Amino acid sequence: MKKLLLVFVGLLCSVVIFAQTNFQELSLEKAREQAKTENKPIFLDCYTSWCGPCKMMANNVFTLEAAGDYFNKNFVCVKIDMEKGEGPAIGKQYGVDAYPTFLIINADGKLMHKLVGAMSLEELIENVECGLKASSIAEYETLYQSGKLDKTEQMAYWKLLSISGEVVKAQTVGDDLWGKLSEKDKLNPTYWALLRSRATTIEGEEMKFVCANREYFEKEVGKEEVGKLIYNSFITELNMMIVYQLPAKKYEKVPVIKDLLKNNDVPRKEALLKITELAEARGNYDERAYLDILDANLDIWDDSEKRTIFEAAKLFISLANGKEHTRMLGDIALRAQETVKDEVVKEGIIKIGLTSRRVSGKDGVYWEDLASLKEVMERALLESRYVFLYFHNDGQTSKLINEKLFSSKEVGDYLNKFFINYKIHVGEGDGARIARKYGVIVPNVVVMIDKYGDVRHRVSNLMQGDFIERMSETFDDNKAVGELETRYAMGERSPEFMVKYLMALAKISSPRTSLVAVELFALLDDEQRVSPEFWMLYHPQFSMISSDMKNYLFSNIQEFREKSGVEKVDELVAYQINSDLNQVLYNAKARTTAEDIDRTIQFIKQNKLQNSGQLIGLANIVKLFKNKVCSVKEYKKASKGMKPEEIPFADLYANVLAMEPGRTEEWNAWGKEIVDSLSDPKYIQWYKQFLNLK
Known part of the structure; x- marks a missing residue:
């Protein structure tokens, strides 16, 4: 019985697949191999994840049974994201610069036809057939330039250019053809598509020609087709008025448009009249009136009209930057989603609603009040945004960050605009598990993740540096730690890349920083190792883990x-020597020997390091300590020539008196001498407290 059920499910899945367009997950090379085997051309859907028209085609056109019947029978169907994998290279090869673009390619990789833009299934199939049957654009162009195309052929050439996205050339060919047409030709349905493309404004000559001959055109091309053209001329002009703030003179046309609508048979007249009211509000910079009209007429407009109206509202309200109106827009948008059937349009309106609500609250970061990270990720997928995860606890540092950083208007405005913000308490609920998943060991760290849940960037030490500048690195592929980690994991090891990765790891104090530094050092040749480009490798932060770099x-x-300058090099070498010498004072088990210290002194003298007197003095002090000398007299002698504030008195005092407590009086006396020689009040105060001096 179980096997029968599995067979039934398999058959059902097959029916579902072939009831719609079967886009296969193939590389272009594999698609070409299959095309050769099946003796079919390739139908390639070039899309992006953020493209609304691409989603409309995917959800509303290619899912139709008729689409499956046509495309599965005639093509090897493939779709490729133009921003991922081989997508950018394919886009460059075939001149894809708008989305969606549909390419028809033969098994040899030659472009047979190209279509640009979303369209109905009927238009798509008609345009595909047109392109496959027609001569190529290059052949048409040769004939056109030599004047060998008659008007019908030139019309076919214009149509092929239009559906292929060759906008500029199509305009030239179309203008030329229109100038050749007689009044009788213009009434011929053969040229209706050209007339329709030109009749785009209410007051244009072409639209006047259509209206003057409306009854004739309704009989020849259909009443619905003519009505759609007249509607489009109104909606195009009105959309310009609500989307953009045009010069005041342009809005003087609104009463004229109203009269034309009222006194003529125009499809969707009531909806268009309400859009004229929006245009008046836009022209008067009246945000509240715009929102009131929008709120009161959600049931009047269709999905396509709502899409433009809400996009226009988003732009209009954001310009005013008023939180009250932004919040109002968010509330209206979230209510409006219930009146929308088209899933792509609904998704866009929901995004506007959520974003408006996020940026319209009180100053500071808007934290999503969602029950789980799963819900947050669903929201991120919907809005195509990065998620800002703040891992915190109840400690003083977390409270300080909330009060000083996340309550800031500037920080709030930035994060609310670009991220979905979510707090995770590392000690409550799933907090510890989520922290482990994203490699968070201590609280007060932020991790930016993409809509799929992968780490994009990390930032620690939140109160240091320019927070917004550090957050902006999330959007830079050369600075976002998560992006660099992915490239590293996939085997990228070019020196240029490794430098970027190393610097990104250093910023977040990653424990992997030194390991990556060692790996980079091993990759370099001698010429690269002394190059200023890789100078950062020799900072003790990196080189402490390996003596190879320091040596x-x-x-x-x-x-x-010679390459980086004496001052810069000597400063770092001195820093390294200081670090090495001080380790002996801090660590009783340090392996440095008296002979090592002698070699260090010899190195300082031979290379005439800047500030060598200070370094030699410190080296002699450390050598005395290594030899367990306790006499103040010897240390004072070694420290001659050193600045008093550079003498490691406190470390010597503690360590020497631990060995010989009876020397306290002579060490206190030296301490007083040092105090008397100091000029910096901070140092004087510190020494007095340390020695209990009044």
């Missing part, structure tokens, strides 16, 4: 000085 710096100091 290379010290062994090639003259070359480094």
